[in-house]
Amino acid sequence: MKATIKDVAHEAKVSVASVSRALNGVGGVTAATEKRVREAAARLRYMPHGAARSLITRRTNTIGALLPDLHGEFFSELIRGIDQQARLHGLQLLVSSSHDGLDDAASALRAMQGRVDGIVILSPRLDARFLKANLPEDLPAVLLNSPVTGAQHAVLNIDNFAGTHAMVRHLLGVGHRRIAFIAGPPDNYDAQQREAGFRGAMAELGHDGSPVVVAGDFSERAGYEAGRKLLKAKLRPQAIFAANDMMAVGCLQALKDAGLDVPQDIALAGFDDIPISRYVSPALSTVRVRIAELGRSAMGLLSEMIARPGTAVGAVHLLGCDIVVRDSCGAHAIGSVHR
Amino acid sequence: MKATIKDVAHEAKVSVASVSRALNGVGGVTAATEKRVREAAARLRYMPHGAARSLITRRTNTIGALLPDLHGEFFSELIRGIDQQARLHGLQLLVSSSHDGLDDAASALRAMQGRVDGIVILSPRLDARFLKANLPEDLPAVLLNSPVTGAQHAVLNIDNFAGTHAMVRHLLGVGHRRIAFIAGPPDNYDAQQREAGFRGAMAELGHDGSPVVVAGDFSERAGYEAGRKLLKAKLRPQAIFAANDMMAVGCLQALKDAGLDVPQDIALAGFDDIPISRYVSPALSTVRVRIAELGRSAMGLLSEMIARPGTAVGAVHLLGCDIVVRDSCGAHAIGSVHR
DNA sequence: ACGCCAGATGTAAACGTTTACATGACGGCT
DNA sequence: AGCCGTCATGTAAACGTTTACATCTGGCGT
Known part of the structure; x- marks a missing residue:
């Protein structure tokens, strides 16, 4: 069984609250106890449980990428760009590629529910109706190369x-x-x-x-x-x-x-x-x-939307090409x- | 605010337990109530919260991929293969690429804690010591092109x-x-x-x-x-x-x-x-x-390990090449x- | 008519965190 | 000496699910 925060608390002889505070560096804890907690955590190889954490903080530090069945360079460069920028913001990347039909895409979207803070969608085939039906409206989303236009989501296209x-x-x-x-x-x-x-x-x-x-x-x-x-x-x-x-x-x-x-x-x-x-x-x-730049920009836009919810980013952004x-x-x- | 299972329960005039049963199709629920629940859920655009679900079920239906800073075709083909097979098993893919140093890799690994059921690692630079220190031992893992050999994890190499x-x-x-x-x-x-x-x-x-x-x-x-x-x-x-x-x-x-x-x-x-x-x-x-085959095989091995924990898969598998x-x-x- | 069983439904605990709030200790100020 | 403010610490609620268990219902066999 994996060690939980309770085990660490017991090992360090403090409450779970203090463990949480010590490990997250939010202060409100003596240097001595912080040390004790850190040592206990290390001894137990404690790693916080991501799902439990996101449940309460309502942040997953993860963004989703919904991609069609792409081959080759375009795919890898795009992921690369997105991931680079995501890493810069301390975010992880949940990828769902190779989905062809609309049903595929819809189920991928549901599966991401509660696991991502935002989403990047590249799907030349998805229309506004589909998005309205399957995308929670308060989930920040950036659409790539999409004909869809609406104040709901940001759109980023190649020029x-x-x-x-x-x-x-x-x-x-x-x-x-x-x-x-x-x-x-x-x-x-x-x-x-x-x-x-x-x-x-x-x-x-x-x-x-x-x-x-x-x-x-x-x-x-x-x-x-x-x-x-x-x-x-x-x-x-x-x-x-x-x-x-x-x-x-x-x-x-x-x-x-x-x-x-x-x-x-x-x-x-x-x-x-x-x-x-x-x-x-x-x-x-x-x-x-x-392409990598496209991914980076999309990710940049997205993290902006996540940081400041409610900001209107409905405009269509264009990425120049030479x-x-x-x-x-x-x-x-x-x-x-x-x- | 997003609709929760409670909202659906209220809307359908049943308890949360019945909603859960109806939506998950586990039986123990009348056809009539199932219908009522489904309709209520649709009306509210209810989508279950992934993190909450994995917290209790101890399954995330997600596997992690830890990759070095890879360019080009190798990267995309590998992801492609992994993702294809993952989709086949109804699993999602949490990617963490472009990490160079050991610290990067370690923190990526911690961030995946509690978010994945297993992990595929491609990292010609990571040694056994690092893995022992940073990889929870009960987390199924498949190592790709790795010199590390041990009964702990499965290893899959190119021949x-x-x-x-x-x-x-x-x-x-x-x-x-x-x-x-x-x-x-x-x-x-x-x-x-x-x-x-x-x-x-x-x-x-x-x-x-x-x-x-x-x-x-x-x-x-x-x-x-x-x-x-x-x-x-x-x-x-x-x-x-x-x-x-x-x-x-x-x-x-x-x-x-x-x-x-x-x-x-x-x-x-x-x-x-x-x-x-x-x-x-x-x-x-x-x-x-x-390469795609490499990804597919790795994923296949991994889902095997996840399905039957405790099975020894310590052997080094070789992927032929012509x-x-x-x-x-x-x-x-x-x-x-x-x- | 009675009890029993099967099956539907509800109640509440549990998962592992974070965090608001309560508690308690201690030191300094008047 | 007494009081108050500060700060470390603990307690418990909350997040949104699933699921063991309790409860209730109705039908059936005797």
Whole structure:
């Protein structure tokens, strides 16, 4: 059996109250007794029972993270950012990932009840109705990349518009005119924004009123297929902008398989800046999303909400992103070398 | 204020005991009252308080994961595997990553006290003494890639010996004789095993009694430096085997920068099979470690220990790994093409 | 008609903490 | 000398559940 505070009290010959005071350093206790208590606790290997403590203090020092079935770098970077910031505030992290359906998410949410002080939700598929039904309204929550908007929760999104605009501007600046776009899954909020951003930028900056857009789903395979499809067009695009890096990588393979040289024959760009982008050849130009930063910011917002409940944070916050120019977009053919 | 079980009891006009029974489906309650209770609970948006529940049931349905400051794919795959299996058992996951020092780890461990039913620890630096001091002995624990061995906890390791042996055998089989090794950080258990495995395999299978081994630290940069160093030797190795993929990638760059062709002039192999390995050119031959599988197995072991406390699981379990042959080791120069 | 049994329901204790409040001791001030 | 304030310490209530046990109800067998 594990030692409880009572055992320590008995061992140190004081009351449980004094043990609590001594161990929590709240004062109101003699240096001598504090020492006695600490020694007794050490001797018994006493560790306070977290659940019991949170029950009475109504603080768990834990925040929850509700994530969809994510693979790879995005997931780990996000967790990393959240966890870093959480650690800074002395908070732990209760993760629930890989939930696909709404039921999954709902039950994960209930299971977190009473175990977390706040929650970070990344779920492009959850709508306002679901949240209203399953999220206790007094639980601080930060929504990531979510279309939901309401004063209820804070929302933190990637600035997809700024990113696509910057990349389109760059591609045009390098001299490409006919730019094609490979879109992401239609039900994904980021994908929607990136496509809209691309169309907007082309309408605004380009001379092409209705640019070519082919469908995709963020997968490498979809990128490959899209690449083949684009090559079959009568008027081959001068540049291809994929809605994420994975598709750009797939597309790159398609272009190579067709015997084309990138960026000589055709330019290519992606979005996300996953690590792989740096290692394909030619290295992929892309829009950098600082994912860990996204996690950190979310966590920062959340701890703010926890510290000062009732503060309105309903605004939608945007996390900027910048473009990183490597070899695949042809900029270096005319300029400096940059690795 | 959040609704408690008392509120539901009042709303449904029954006692708290009946509410508990109705909601937990343990029987001993009329269908009619169960319905009344469920409706009352739904009306009040009642969700049971996790901490209160675990306090009395002595079950948290949560397992902890204590991880070092890990980047990238390894981290996310591991969590993924653990979480998948945990979900299968209806368990949640309390993550504490990015802790560097021993103090960090110790305080993370205390914070988990009373919040988890078991724990998975990946920490090549923690020794038996630390564990004895900071881990409650009746808390089921699974150690990953740990040199610690004891009946106290289960240990699950990657079979680094089998992996290095297989790769050395393969390289020799392709015809390479002078094989050099880039080692990992000396204080890392996996690194130690891989180096020992390499030396053992060379002594056993090769004709070279004392093969060249240069130092490294698992980083891309260290791989680059090691590559340069190896090229300066009077007798250039025919193949280089890096203790992990990241160093292999760095080394590849060094070889390219020196104007060498891989695998024509020199062969290269890594260890881990991180996603990047497939995307560099030439694609990297490597030893595949099924990381998600590692997480799943650990979690499986753990839930076994939780379900049947007292069962001895002190044995060291090994997770096998197989080699994946791509272009960088020169096998394809003499055989079929394989992507 | 009586008692009994099964099953539904309620009462209250227990889990391990924190903390408001009561108690008691001691020292300094007038 | 008496009083009061300060401060260490103890007692007990509270947090929100689950569950052993007591109580009550109704139906059934004799």
